[in-house]
Amino acid sequence: MRExxxxxxxxxxxxxxxxxxVLSWAFAREGYGVVxxxxxxxxxxxxxxxxxxxxxxxxxYPALAYPVQIVGAMDSETVFTHMYDLxxxxxxxYNSDENRVKVTEVASMEEEFRQKLLKRFAEDxxxxxxxxxxxxxGDRKVNVVALSxxxxxxxxQQTTKxxxxxxxxxxxxxxxxxxxSVAGVDESSIDYALQRRFSGEILQHNxxxxxxxxxxxxxMIDLDRPAAYEDKALxxxxxxxxxxxxxxxxxxxxxxxxxxxxxxxSFTLEEHERISDSDxxxxxxxxxxxxxIAAAIGASLTGTRSASATSGPGFDLMVEGLGWAxxxxxxxxxTYYQRGGPSTGQPTRGGQSDLLSSVFxxxxxxxxxxxxxxxxxEAFWDAVDALNFAEIFQTPVIHLIDKFLANTIATMRVPQxxxxxxxxxxxxxxxxxxxxxxxxENISPRxxxxxxxxxxxxxxxNEKGHIVEESENRIRMMKKRMEKLRAIEERIPENRRxxxxxxxxxxxxxxxxxxxxxxxxxxxxxxxxxxxNASYVxxxxxxxxxxxxxxxxxxxxxxxxxxxxEHNYEGQAGMLVAMNTGFRLKKKILKYxxxxxxxxxxxEAVKRVISGSQEEVLSLGA
Numbered sequence: 001m002r003e004x005x006x007x008x009x010x011x012x013x014x015x016x017x018x019x020x021x022v023l024s025w026a027f028a029r030e031g032y033g034v035v036x037x038x039x040x041x042x043x044x045x046x047x048x049x050x051x052x053x054x055x056x057x058x059x060x061y062p063a064l065a066y067p068v069q070i071v072g073a074m075d076s077e078t079v080f081t082h083m084y085d086l087x088x089x090x091x092x093x094y095n096s097d098e099n100r101v102k103v104t105e106v107a108s109m110e111e112e113f114r115q116k117l118l119k120r121f122a123e124d125x126x127x128x129x130x131x132x133x134x135x136x137x138g139d140r141k142v143n144v145v146a147l148s149x150x151x152x153x154x155x156x157q158q159t160t161k162x163x164x165x166x167x168x169x170x171x172x173x174x175x176x177x178x179x180x181s182v183a184g185v186d187e188s189s190i191d192y193a194l195q196r197r198f199s200g201e202i203l204q205h206n207x208x209x210x211x212x213x214x215x216x217x218x219x220m221i222d223l224d225r226p227a228a229y230e231d232k233a234l235x236x237x238x239x240x241x242x243x244x245x246x247x248x249x250x251x252x253x254x255x256x257x258x259x260x261x262x263x264x265x266s267f268t269l270e271e272h273e274r275i276s277d278s279d280x281x282x283x284x285x286x287x288x289x290x291x292x293i294a295a296a297i298g299a300s301l302t303g304t305r306s307a308s309a310t311s312g313p314g315f316d317l318m319v320e321g322l323g324w325a326x327x328x329x330x331x332x333x334x335t336y337y338q339r340g341g342p343s344t345g346q347p348t349r350g351g352q353s354d355l356l357s358s359v360f361x362x363x364x365x366x367x368x369x370x371x372x373x374x375x376x377x378e379a380f381w382d383a384v385d386a387l388n389f390a391e392i393f394q395t396p397v398i399h400l401i402d403k404f405l406a407n408t409i410a411t412m413r414v415p416q417x418x419x420x421x422x423x424x425x426x427x428x429x430x431x432x433x434x435x436x437x438x439x440x441e442n443i444s445p446r447x448x449x450x451x452x453x454x455x456x457x458x459x460x461x462n463e464k465g466h467i468v469e470e471s472e473n474r475i476r477m478m479k480k481r482m483e484k485l486r487a488i489e490e491r492i493p494e495n496r497r498x499x500x501x502x503x504x505x506x507x508x509x510x511x512x513x514x515x516x517x518x519x520x521x522x523x524x525x526x527x528x529x530x531x532x533n534a535s536y537v538x539x540x541x542x543x544x545x546x547x548x549x550x551x552x553x554x555x556x557x558x559x560x561x562x563x564x565x566e567h568n569y570e571g572q573a574g575m576l577v578a579m580n581t582g583f584r585l586k587k588k589i590l591k592y593x594x595x596x597x598x599x600x601x602x603x604e605a606v607k608r609v610i611s612g613s614q615e616e617v618l619s620l621g622a
Contacts, residue, residue: 002224004055004183005065007082008175010074011108013045015172018197019072020051022176024409025193026185028235031226033060035518036409037596039621042260042347047108048077050622055183057224060233060411061375063522063599066620069221070182072175076101076130077109080117081622083133088141091220092134093178096146099131113622145182145217149174152216156209161201173206177213182220187211234412238405241376241412242335243268245383246307247275248415250422253299253306255284255292260347261406262309262337289314293321293334300325300332301456303448305387305424307333311403312341312354319362322396324458326366329437329444329481331390331397331425335383338402338514340594349594350403352514352567358398359542359576367484369393369492370543372400374517376412378540379405384420391425393488394443400542402567404515404596430454435463439476442483489544498546500553502535503528508610509557511550511585512565513539513573515596520565522599527606534606539573551581563609565589567597588615595621 008023010016017038024034033056041047056062067087073079073094080103086092103109103117118128126132138144152174153167162170180190194206236244243265246254256266270283282299286292292308299306310318315336325332338354340346358370369389373379379401390397428434428445430452438444447454455465460477462468502524510520520536527534537553539546554562554577564574564585569592574585589605591597598620605616 001222002057003062004070004221004223005053005068006055006070006072006179007050007052007068007078007085008072008074008179009048009050009078009082010171010175011045011077012040012043012047012049014074015169016049016051016074019172019175020053020409022190022193022197023179023185024053025196025235026180026189027055028233028411029189029192030186032057032223032411033062033226034235034409034411035062035064037064037404038407038409039595040348048081048622050078050082052621055223057226060413061377061518063518064596065519065522065599066601070179072179074171074175077106079130079133080106080109081113083137084120085622086137086142089143091143091145091182092137093145093147093175093182093217094130094134095149097148097150099129099134101130102128104128143220145178147174147178147213147216152209152213155212156205159212160205160208162205170205170209173209174213177210178217180210181214181217183223184219184221187214190214232414234414235409236376236412237264237407237409238373238376238379238401239264239407240268241379242383242399242401243272245380246387247272247281248417248420249384249387250305251307251387252281253284253296253304254281255286255295255299255306255308256310257286257289257292257314259289259311259314261339261403262311262314262335264406265309265335265337289317290321293318293325293332296332297321297325297330300330301449305391307335307387309335309337311337311339312357313344315354315357315361322368323362323364323366325396326362326364326368326481327458327460328456329394331394333386333390333397333399335386335399335401337406338400340592346594348403350515350567350596351592351594352402353569353572353592355400355513355542355568355572356575358400361398365478366481367393367395367488368543369395369397369488369541370400371397371541372513372539373405374514374538374540375405376408376410377415378517380412380415382540388421388423389492392423392443392491393484394425394446395484395488400514402514436465437461437463437477437480439463439480442480442487485544492541492544494546494549497539497541497544498549499538499540500535501538503533504535505533506535506557507533507561508606509535509537509553509562510565510606511537511539511562511573511577513542514567516565516567519597519599519602523602523606526599526603530603530607532606532610542573542576545576545580547580550577551583554581554583559583559585560587563587563589563606565597565602567591586614589618590615591618593619593621
């Protein structure tokens with residue numbers, strides 16, 4: 001088997017994230033490519049949470065897809081929720097103590113989802129109990145691994161010093177041991193992964209318990225020998241990839257107000273504020289997001305390489321400050337983690353509905369750069385570029401990352417830090433005649449506060465920074481700022497703004513951005529096996545837009561052979577294609593449930609579009 005897909009499920013706060021981390025580290029240590037997406041409700045503890053993972057022997061960054069070969073269930077809700085996600089011949093690992101539990105008794109389940117399950121259960125002859133669901137799966141040739149969690153935890157207490165009140169904390173070790181044994185993971189890899197997560201007595205107990213479970217569960221799946229990467233790989237979340245890149249890229253001030261899913265990046269930076277004996281960074285939590293962007297702007301004016309991180313509601317509050325930065329040519333980066341909106345929306349779910357908001361944020365006109373990342377490696381290098389671009393062009397840079405990428409744990413090649421070049425742009429120490437907004441060039445030499453005399457205001461100003469409303473001055477200053485866009489166009493090449501995957505002579509071309517990347521690349525491969533020649537056009541930069549390349553592609557294949565694929569309702573990237581090229585993309589595949597696009601549902605949707613459908617709305621995923 002080249003690829004293994006599994007779901008681990010349980011109550012939020014019940015140790016699921018630990019199980020996911022340990023298994024991801026263990027598979028990665030054995031050389032497999034890993035991608036592991038965590039989906040969870042917006043509550044602290046109790047509601048259903050699950051991890052959907054793909055383990056690949058051939059790709060370092062595989063795509064997520066259904067059905068799965070393993071469901072590891074910490075509780076009855078996971079069995080009910082994900083039983084239909086198992087492939088024929090798959091494996092259910094569950095707690096046999098819960099056989100009598102009925103779906104109507106699961107208090108944490110949303111009533112709308114319960115009713116949907118009850119309707120399907122009635123069609124399939126399931127009486128609503130775990131026992132009946134398990135029998136149904138067995139009849140469909142699903143292999144059932146029934147474990148009494150009560151007996152296993154009792155055995156743990158007998159063989160260790162774990163007291164009864166603490167035993168339930170080790171349920172995650174049951175799932176770790178069972179999945180590891182089924183998939184043939186070596187005990188040494190589990191030990192390595194547990195050592196990364198625990199220490200002392202807790203490590204000893206988890207290690208002993210995982211191995212005890214491994215001995216009770218048979219090896220049932222043979223994965224091919226891995227060839228995903230030759231040397232070492234990182235195993236990290238998208239938040240962590242960005243944080244690492246910012247440190248390596250010279251960031252020395254980050255401001256934030258805690259918000260999902262952006263806050264994890266700042267938390268990682270806080271753990272590494274002391275970079276070396278002679279170098280450190282300030283990570284500053286503010287009272288709100290308007291304060292956060294103001295603090296980042298202030299730090300930037302002093303010459304500190306600065307950024308802020310936020311999500312949709314926070315970005316809305318930052319917009320006034322962003323306009324001030326645009327007026328005053330302040331180099332500042334906003335890492336924008338997209339989630340479901342509007343308003344509070346879906347705070348723990350993903351989306352791509354903030355693209356137009358980023359491109360057109362704030363009243364008035366000012367130049368900005370908008371980058372978008374599609375995987376962990378892109379997120380790393382885009383974060384470095386964002387810091388450089390901000391200072392080279394003295395303008396705000398918005399770096400878009402969707403929640404899927406932010407919260408997904410994946411393997412990533414170790415970046416060559418020697419390839420990082422820090423470019424701080426045009427700097428000067430100023431002097432008596434210094435004009436911060438010198439009109440002789442659209443990008444002026446920048447002096448830092450404290451080096452020389454200068455003025456800043458949110459109002460229109462002259463080259464010195466003094467407030468001036470005279471019309472000719474307004475024309476000069478607007479041209480100075482806006483003509484930076486021409487310099488940005490010239491210095492950021494189109495091949496940096498876009499990537500193309502698949503056939504050069506495609507019959508159908510998918511266009512997307514962000515986390516669409518991996519399912520789309522996989523879909524191109526799967527479509528080829530079905531006799532459909534496809535390619536994927538991946539937009540990495542929205543300002544400046546890759547207008548010429550996209551216009552050439554559409555002219556070659558025709559707009560009727562292009563399909564816009566996005567995680568939003570309107571097809572916002574397609575709208576920007578129309579605005580920048582004059583070509584309107586009529587065919588769309590959209591998903592806005594807050595769950596990521598999976599490669600298998602994308603393949604089927606493409607086939608339906610080829611057969612005549614104009615728009616497909618995807619909905620796979622619990």
